[in-house]
Amino acid sequence: MKKIYIAGPDVFEPNSIEIGKEYSALCKEYGFKGLYPLDNIVDFSQEKKKIAKDIFVANVNLIEEADIVIANLNPFRGKEADSGTIWECGYASALGKKVYGYMDDTSEYINQFSKDEKKLVNNLHVDSNGKSIEDFSHPINLMIACSCYEIIKGRFEDVLSSLVNKKI
Incomplete structure (x- = not known):
């Protein structure tokens, strides 16, 4: 049975434990074993830096154990995906694992900025701080988009369904 590491900012939701149980149950239903970060046992009575480590x-151990990573790449605290999730995707990709992402909005990143949030300067789109906005026909930064085997419009279960249909 292939193992899936479940990455995303869902661990910050008030009902994060229930979300993890739901995702793990969905993995089982589709013939996979889900590995959810909050399944780890950590001693929270230690010094904060030790807890973090x-x-x-x-x-890291769960990612190494996994065969596949499914990542929630929806914007978190801004326009970009959760930085921890992004690190997990990059690490998994470096290990040669297949990484799949899902997003509610898979339109091109450039189009996710309203007219008030971008302007054209020297034929280059820039944000309100004058920083260029990527325009590579991906819904997210090229480094993540290119490290993912696929980014699916939808939810966690949509990725599972896609994996089963591809007989992965």
């Missing part, structure tokens, strides 16, 4: 090591 223990969480990091435990999640």
Whole structure:
């Protein structure tokens, strides 16, 4: 049975434990074993930096154990995906694991900025801070888009369904 590491900012939701149980149950329903970061056992009575390091090591171990990573790449605290999730995707990709992402909006990144949030300067789109906006026909930064085997419009279960249909 292939193992899926479930990456995303869902761990910050108030009902994060329930979300993890739901995603793990969906994995089982589709013939996979789900590995959810909050399944790790961490001693929270330690000094904060030790807790952080223990969480990091435990999640790295889960990624290494996994065959596949499914990542929630929806914007988190801004226009970009969660930075921890992005790191997990990059690490998994470097290990040669297949990474799949899902997003509610898979339109081109450039089109996710309203007319008030961008302007054209020297034939280059820039944001309100004058920083160029990527325009490579991906819904997210090219480094993540190109490290993902596929980014699916939809939810976690849509990726699972896609994997089963591809007989992965």
